[in-house]
Amino acid sequence: MRGDMEPRLQQFVRTVLLLHICWLWSVQCLSVRFTNQQSLYVIKGQNLILQAQIELLDGEHVAKVTWDHAAKTSGKTSTIAEFPRKISDERVTLEQQGATLKINGYQAADAGIYTVTVTDQSGLRRSAQRTVQEYLAVHHVSVMVNVSHLVLHCMETWGTEPTYTWLHEKVVVTEKVGHISADGTSLYVSGTFCGHFTCVVSNKLGHSSATYTAEACESTNRSTTAVVVFLLLILTLVVAALVFILWRRRRRLYNRRERLREPYEETL
Template sequence: MSVHILNEEPVHVIPGSGLVLRARIEQGPLEEVSVVTWEREPETGIAPTSVTLATCPGESLECAGTTPNVRANVGQQETSLQIDGYSGADGGVYAVTVTDHTGATTTAHCIVREYEAVHHVSVSINVSHSSLVCGEAWGTEPHFSWLHERAAIATAVGKVSKDGTTLLVTMTPICGHFTCMVSNKLGYSSATYTAAPCEAEGGGTTAAVVCLALLLLFGGLLAFLLWRRHRHNNRGGSLHEPLEDSI
């Protein structure tokens, strides 16, 4: 007879939610399950003390949990344990032990830990490799993503590594704000590396266009003033001509 816990370990549980562990029991045709016991002990410590969580004795295999929030059951070649309202104190090494009708036992173990939020995100630069590295303290299942000037990383800016922790910067020179965002099921945190300000694209062209517009405006105004002066002079000459003819 053998028993195997089906959950991938370590199992991470969000505080307040439920923990469910499942195990498969493999037995021969002449073997019978007599007792199934679920236990827990601390993950670390010199002499960890084991605590019994649930026991399923006898042929009926009716399970009894040691606390109201603990339930266990045994089905066809399978057993499960459920803990409602998981807290940090429920973490540790869980063990399921199956005893057959001869008294022989077999045990499987699984590590259960609390699901941690993201903490202490930081960004450092590796100048020699033109890359930025994002770090995070101890969050569970962290997911990394990068922004440049609050926009997703474009190919002209750089390339993000497969695990998301490193940004290889290809733009020259390196400029602007690079933000690393780290998230998981409990939220996110971020950190920003600030390089020299980027020059605005097309800044020289814009200045040239403004100067040209001002020159055209000034030239048009000057042409208008000259035209107006010339017209005034012509009107003055026409007024003096009849007077000269009468004399």
């Protein structure tokens, strides 16, 4: 009994001393973290990969790594993988001595909070968490308008990482039409508020759009028609002038021939 207690006592003393040294010198003996703390979005059917950064002091080593999953739908927490133990779920694999978790064929039930807990040989434990969500397609795009301020607002229901593109009469909006907000959701019209304004929202899974129809751009149509009519009138006048010049030239040549013919006939 005494022989079993001595190794445990030595390990306890060693752990206490190590923690005291870390506290005294402000050294992080063991640390684990994710380089990106933002939520990870995964497309359904693709692979979920979580990679933790584990840092140890020289001479230390990882004794155990545990991955826990708190489901988003049910809130139930379960251990899905351990290192160095084997994993029962065929979809789950661990790499780099437990630092990297890979789940094949991501499903909606895999969403939630993932916690990785690392234990070193002295029993010291550190944990880190990251939220995983399903990457969703764009749905239900709509456009609202503030006529008094000439502002159009584009809204989308739940798509992941949406990007916004504005069109006016099926052409990408230019500075002549207006300027777009930094997030792309709003269009501030600086030109004539007329015609069709379309907001296209897209992400990795596709796109959807909505159109706001203002009054028809009559002034633009009229000016275009006037220009066309004016050009046709100018072209008609030019053609008429050319025809008249050619007619007069031909008439003069005919008169000359008549004059030359008359003296010749008298000599006969």
